[in-house]
Amino acid sequence: MTLPRTLPIKRAAHVYLVRDGQLLLVQERMDDGSIFYGLPGGKAQPGETLGAAAVRQVRYETGLTVTDLAFVSLLEGELLAGTRNECYATFGRFTATAHGELDPTDPEVLGVRWVPLAEVESLVRYGPPPECEERNPLIWLPTCDFILGKARTYYPI
Template identity: 85%
Template sequence: MSHLSRTLPIKRAAHVYLVREGQLLLVEERMDDGSIFYGLPGGKAQAGETLAAAAVRQVLVETGLTVTDLMFVSLLEGELLTGTRNECYATFARFTAEFHGELDPTDPEVVGVKWVPFEMVEALVRYGPPPEVEERNPLIWLPTQDFLRGKIRSYYSI
Protein backbone atom coordinates (compact mmCIF):
# COMPACT_ATOMS: atom_id res chain seq x y z
CA MET A 1 0.00 0.00 0.00
CA SER A 2 1.51 3.32 -0.99
CA HIS A 3 1.25 6.35 1.18
CA LEU A 4 -0.29 9.45 -0.30
CA SER A 5 1.94 12.46 -0.03
CA ARG A 6 0.79 16.03 -0.20
CA THR A 7 2.42 19.39 -0.20
CA LEU A 8 0.88 22.04 1.99
CA PRO A 9 1.40 25.71 1.27
CA ILE A 10 3.40 27.32 4.05
CA LYS A 11 2.00 30.45 5.66
CA ARG A 12 4.39 32.54 7.70
CA ALA A 13 3.07 35.48 9.69
CA ALA A 14 4.06 37.68 12.60
CA HIS A 15 2.00 39.80 14.97
CA VAL A 16 2.93 42.20 17.73
CA TYR A 17 1.51 42.74 21.20
CA LEU A 18 1.64 46.51 21.65
CA VAL A 19 0.80 47.36 25.24
CA ARG A 20 0.03 50.69 26.92
CA GLU A 21 -1.30 51.05 30.47
CA GLY A 22 -3.01 47.67 30.61
CA GLN A 23 -4.39 47.98 27.10
CA LEU A 24 -3.61 46.00 23.96
CA LEU A 25 -3.67 47.60 20.51
CA LEU A 26 -6.07 45.86 18.12
CA VAL A 27 -6.84 46.55 14.49
CA GLU A 28 -10.35 46.37 13.05
CA GLU A 29 -10.46 44.82 9.59
CA ARG A 30 -13.38 44.16 7.29
CA MET A 31 -13.64 40.49 6.32
CA ASP A 32 -14.79 39.22 2.92
CA ASP A 33 -18.25 38.54 4.34
CA GLY A 34 -18.53 42.17 5.48
CA SER A 35 -18.11 41.46 9.17
CA ILE A 36 -15.58 43.29 11.32
CA PHE A 37 -12.63 41.31 12.65
CA TYR A 38 -10.51 42.46 15.58
CA GLY A 39 -6.95 41.23 15.45
CA LEU A 40 -3.38 41.90 16.43
CA PRO A 41 -1.37 44.22 14.21
CA GLY A 42 0.88 42.23 11.91
CA GLY A 43 0.46 39.81 9.07
CA LYS A 44 1.96 37.60 6.41
CA ALA A 45 5.66 37.55 5.66
CA GLN A 46 6.65 38.08 2.04
CA ALA A 47 9.01 35.73 0.19
CA GLY A 48 12.48 35.99 1.70
CA GLU A 49 11.32 38.25 4.54
CA THR A 50 12.06 37.37 8.16
CA LEU A 51 9.17 37.15 10.59
CA ALA A 52 10.57 40.13 12.51
CA ALA A 53 10.81 42.25 9.35
CA ALA A 54 7.25 41.28 8.45
CA ALA A 55 6.07 42.35 11.91
CA VAL A 56 7.70 45.78 11.60
CA ARG A 57 6.37 46.36 8.05
CA GLN A 58 2.83 45.18 8.77
CA VAL A 59 2.48 47.12 12.03
CA LEU A 60 3.52 50.31 10.23
CA VAL A 61 0.89 49.97 7.47
CA GLU A 62 -1.86 48.70 9.76
CA THR A 63 -1.38 51.21 12.59
CA GLY A 64 1.03 53.96 11.51
CA LEU A 65 3.30 53.09 14.44
CA THR A 66 7.00 52.37 14.11
CA VAL A 67 8.09 49.43 16.26
CA THR A 68 11.61 48.93 17.58
CA ASP A 69 13.34 46.53 19.94
CA LEU A 70 11.24 43.53 18.97
CA MET A 71 11.21 40.83 21.62
CA PHE A 72 10.12 37.29 20.76
CA VAL A 73 7.18 36.00 22.79
CA SER A 74 5.92 32.81 21.14
CA LEU A 75 5.74 30.65 18.06
CA LEU A 76 2.64 28.78 16.96
CA GLU A 77 3.02 26.16 14.24
CA GLY A 78 1.32 23.21 12.63
CA GLU A 79 -1.31 22.26 10.08
CA LEU A 80 -4.17 24.69 9.94
CA LEU A 81 -7.59 24.52 8.29
CA THR A 82 -7.06 20.92 7.19
CA GLY A 83 -9.59 19.88 4.56
CA THR A 84 -10.49 23.41 3.50
CA ARG A 85 -9.35 25.46 0.53
CA ASN A 86 -7.09 27.47 2.86
CA GLU A 87 -5.27 24.42 4.25
CA CYS A 88 -1.69 25.30 5.10
CA TYR A 89 1.25 24.71 7.39
CA ALA A 90 1.33 27.74 9.64
CA THR A 91 4.33 29.33 11.32
CA PHE A 92 3.06 32.29 13.33
CA ALA A 93 5.35 34.37 15.55
CA ARG A 94 4.28 36.76 18.29
CA PHE A 95 6.49 39.62 19.49
CA THR A 96 6.30 42.57 21.83
CA ALA A 97 8.03 45.84 21.00
CA GLU A 98 8.67 49.45 21.82
CA PHE A 99 6.74 51.80 19.55
CA HIS A 100 6.36 55.44 18.59
CA GLY A 101 4.34 57.56 16.21
CA GLU A 102 0.69 58.37 15.73
CA LEU A 103 -2.13 55.96 14.94
CA ASP A 104 -2.60 56.42 11.21
CA PRO A 105 -3.31 53.18 9.31
CA THR A 106 -2.67 53.17 5.56
CA ASP A 107 -3.82 49.58 4.91
CA PRO A 108 -7.16 49.87 3.02
CA GLU A 109 -8.53 46.78 4.81
CA VAL A 110 -8.06 48.37 8.23
CA VAL A 111 -11.16 50.33 9.25
CA GLY A 112 -9.95 51.23 12.74
CA VAL A 113 -7.27 50.87 15.38
CA LYS A 114 -8.09 50.91 19.09
CA TRP A 115 -6.55 50.42 22.50
CA VAL A 116 -8.55 47.76 24.33
CA PRO A 117 -8.26 46.96 28.05
CA PHE A 118 -6.81 43.48 28.57
CA GLU A 119 -10.02 42.24 30.20
CA MET A 120 -12.12 43.26 27.17
CA VAL A 121 -9.97 41.77 24.40
CA GLU A 122 -11.49 38.29 24.38
CA ALA A 123 -15.04 39.68 24.17
CA LEU A 124 -14.17 41.22 20.79
CA VAL A 125 -12.82 38.01 19.28
CA ARG A 126 -15.35 36.20 17.10
CA TYR A 127 -15.00 32.46 16.61
CA GLY A 128 -16.95 30.48 14.14
CA PRO A 129 -18.27 30.73 10.66
CA PRO A 130 -16.94 30.57 8.14
CA PRO A 131 -14.70 27.70 9.32
CA GLU A 132 -12.08 28.23 6.64
CA VAL A 133 -11.09 31.59 8.11
CA GLU A 134 -7.99 31.13 10.24
CA GLU A 135 -8.57 34.31 12.28
CA ARG A 136 -11.69 32.73 13.73
CA ASN A 137 -9.92 29.55 14.81
CA PRO A 138 -9.73 29.48 18.63
CA LEU A 139 -6.26 27.87 18.50
CA ILE A 140 -4.86 31.03 16.92
CA TRP A 141 -5.88 32.97 20.01
CA LEU A 142 -4.33 30.68 22.65
CA PRO A 143 -1.00 32.56 22.76
CA THR A 144 -2.85 35.87 23.15
CA GLN A 145 -5.06 34.53 25.93
CA ASP A 146 -1.96 33.35 27.78
CA PHE A 147 -0.15 36.66 27.15
CA LEU A 148 -3.07 38.64 28.58
CA ARG A 149 -3.06 36.43 31.69
CA GLY A 150 0.69 36.74 32.17
CA LYS A 151 1.18 33.02 31.47
CA ILE A 152 3.52 33.29 28.51
CA ARG A 153 4.62 30.10 26.76
CA SER A 154 7.15 30.19 23.97
CA TYR A 155 5.79 27.37 21.81
CA TYR A 156 2.34 26.25 20.69
CA SER A 157 1.69 23.27 18.47
CA ILE A 158 -1.52 23.43 16.48
Protein backbone atom coordinates in the same frame (compact mmCIF):
# COMPACT_ATOMS: atom_id res chain seq x y z
CA MET B 1 5.33 4.02 0.26
CA THR B 2 3.03 6.82 1.33
CA LEU B 3 4.16 10.33 0.51
CA PRO B 4 3.23 13.17 2.87
CA ARG B 5 0.85 15.64 1.36
CA THR B 6 2.19 19.03 0.46
CA LEU B 7 0.46 22.09 1.88
CA PRO B 8 1.01 25.74 1.02
CA ILE B 9 3.03 27.49 3.71
CA LYS B 10 1.79 30.65 5.40
CA ARG B 11 4.34 32.61 7.40
CA ALA B 12 3.15 35.59 9.41
CA ALA B 13 4.12 37.75 12.36
CA HIS B 14 2.01 39.66 14.86
CA VAL B 15 2.88 42.06 17.63
CA TYR B 16 1.44 42.49 21.10
CA LEU B 17 1.53 46.25 21.68
CA VAL B 18 0.50 47.03 25.26
CA ARG B 19 0.01 50.50 26.73
CA ASP B 20 -1.58 51.36 30.08
CA GLY B 21 -3.18 47.92 30.41
CA GLN B 22 -4.54 47.97 26.88
CA LEU B 23 -3.72 45.87 23.81
CA LEU B 24 -3.71 47.41 20.34
CA LEU B 25 -6.04 45.66 17.89
CA VAL B 26 -6.84 46.38 14.27
CA GLN B 27 -10.35 46.21 12.87
CA GLU B 28 -11.07 44.72 9.44
CA ARG B 29 -14.29 43.84 7.62
CA MET B 30 -14.74 40.19 6.73
CA ASP B 31 -16.41 38.82 3.61
CA ASP B 32 -19.62 38.25 5.59
CA GLY B 33 -19.70 41.94 6.60
CA SER B 34 -18.71 41.34 10.22
CA ILE B 35 -15.93 43.27 11.92
CA PHE B 36 -12.84 41.26 12.75
CA TYR B 37 -10.42 42.29 15.48
CA GLY B 38 -6.86 41.05 15.21
CA LEU B 39 -3.33 41.75 16.28
CA PRO B 40 -1.35 44.12 14.09
CA GLY B 41 0.88 42.15 11.76
CA GLY B 42 0.57 39.92 8.75
CA LYS B 43 2.17 37.73 6.14
CA ALA B 44 5.91 37.63 5.61
CA GLN B 45 7.17 38.20 2.10
CA PRO B 46 9.40 35.58 0.45
CA GLY B 47 12.84 35.72 2.06
CA GLU B 48 11.70 38.09 4.81
CA THR B 49 12.26 37.18 8.45
CA LEU B 50 9.28 37.08 10.78
CA GLY B 51 10.77 39.98 12.75
CA ALA B 52 11.11 42.14 9.65
CA ALA B 53 7.55 41.23 8.62
CA ALA B 54 6.30 42.27 12.06
CA VAL B 55 7.93 45.70 11.82
CA ARG B 56 6.72 46.28 8.24
CA GLN B 57 3.17 45.09 8.83
CA VAL B 58 2.67 47.05 12.08
CA ARG B 59 3.74 50.22 10.26
CA TYR B 60 1.33 49.50 7.39
CA GLU B 61 -1.64 48.54 9.57
CA THR B 62 -1.25 51.10 12.36
CA GLY B 63 1.14 53.85 11.26
CA LEU B 64 3.35 53.10 14.27
CA THR B 65 7.06 52.40 14.15
CA VAL B 66 8.12 49.56 16.44
CA THR B 67 11.51 49.04 18.05
CA ASP B 68 12.93 46.66 20.62
CA LEU B 69 11.15 43.70 19.03
CA ALA B 70 11.20 40.71 21.40
CA PHE B 71 10.13 37.17 20.55
CA VAL B 72 7.23 35.78 22.61
CA SER B 73 6.00 32.64 20.90
CA LEU B 74 5.79 30.59 17.74
CA LEU B 75 2.58 28.97 16.52
CA GLU B 76 3.12 26.17 14.04
CA GLY B 77 1.14 23.44 12.35
CA GLU B 78 -1.68 22.67 9.94
CA LEU B 79 -4.36 25.30 9.83
CA LEU B 80 -7.88 25.28 8.38
CA ALA B 81 -7.67 21.54 7.81
CA GLY B 82 -10.17 20.28 5.25
CA THR B 83 -10.94 23.72 3.77
CA ARG B 84 -9.87 25.39 0.55
CA ASN B 85 -7.51 27.59 2.60
CA GLU B 86 -5.73 24.70 4.32
CA CYS B 87 -2.07 25.49 4.90
CA TYR B 88 0.92 24.84 7.09
CA ALA B 89 1.27 27.92 9.28
CA THR B 90 4.25 29.43 11.06
CA PHE B 91 3.21 32.50 13.07
CA GLY B 92 5.67 34.48 15.15
CA ARG B 93 4.38 36.57 18.04
CA PHE B 94 6.44 39.46 19.40
CA THR B 95 6.27 42.40 21.78
CA ALA B 96 7.75 45.77 20.90
CA THR B 97 7.91 49.41 21.82
CA ALA B 98 5.71 51.59 19.61
CA HIS B 99 6.42 55.16 18.48
CA GLY B 100 4.36 57.64 16.51
CA GLU B 101 0.69 58.32 15.89
CA LEU B 102 -2.00 55.87 14.83
CA ASP B 103 -2.39 56.37 11.09
CA PRO B 104 -3.02 53.10 9.20
CA THR B 105 -2.31 53.06 5.46
CA ASP B 106 -3.59 49.52 4.83
CA PRO B 107 -6.91 49.93 2.97
CA GLU B 108 -8.24 46.75 4.59
CA VAL B 109 -7.92 48.23 8.08
CA LEU B 110 -11.09 50.02 9.18
CA GLY B 111 -9.65 51.22 12.45
CA VAL B 112 -7.11 50.72 15.19
CA ARG B 113 -8.21 50.50 18.79
CA TRP B 114 -6.59 50.23 22.21
CA VAL B 115 -8.64 47.62 24.09
CA PRO B 116 -8.45 46.96 27.84
CA LEU B 117 -6.81 43.56 28.37
CA ALA B 118 -9.89 42.31 30.24
CA GLU B 119 -12.07 43.00 27.16
CA VAL B 120 -9.90 41.53 24.41
CA GLU B 121 -11.39 38.06 24.35
CA SER B 122 -14.94 39.43 24.27
CA LEU B 123 -14.17 40.94 20.85
CA VAL B 124 -13.08 37.64 19.37
CA ARG B 125 -15.88 36.01 17.44
CA TYR B 126 -15.10 32.34 17.12
CA GLY B 127 -16.67 30.87 14.06
CA PRO B 128 -16.09 28.48 11.25
CA PRO B 129 -13.22 28.91 8.85
CA PRO B 130 -12.30 29.12 6.01
CA GLU B 131 -12.22 32.85 5.46
CA CYS B 132 -10.47 33.84 8.66
CA GLU B 133 -8.13 31.57 10.56
CA GLU B 134 -7.95 34.06 13.45
CA ARG B 135 -11.47 32.99 14.36
CA ASN B 136 -10.00 29.63 15.27
CA PRO B 137 -9.70 29.46 19.08
CA LEU B 138 -6.26 27.82 18.73
CA ILE B 139 -4.93 31.05 17.22
CA TRP B 140 -6.26 33.16 20.09
CA LEU B 141 -5.04 30.84 22.86
CA PRO B 142 -1.53 32.39 22.81
CA THR B 143 -3.08 35.86 23.11
CA CYS B 144 -5.17 34.77 26.09
CA ASP B 145 -2.05 33.27 27.68
CA PHE B 146 -0.09 36.46 26.95
CA ILE B 147 -2.74 38.60 28.65
CA LEU B 148 -2.60 36.32 31.69
CA GLY B 149 1.20 36.55 31.78
CA LYS B 150 1.52 32.83 30.97
CA ALA B 151 2.70 32.83 27.35
CA ARG B 152 4.57 29.73 26.22
CA THR B 153 7.27 29.89 23.57
CA TYR B 154 5.68 27.26 21.32
CA TYR B 155 2.10 26.42 20.40
CA PRO B 156 1.23 23.53 18.10
CA ILE B 157 -1.86 24.29 16.06
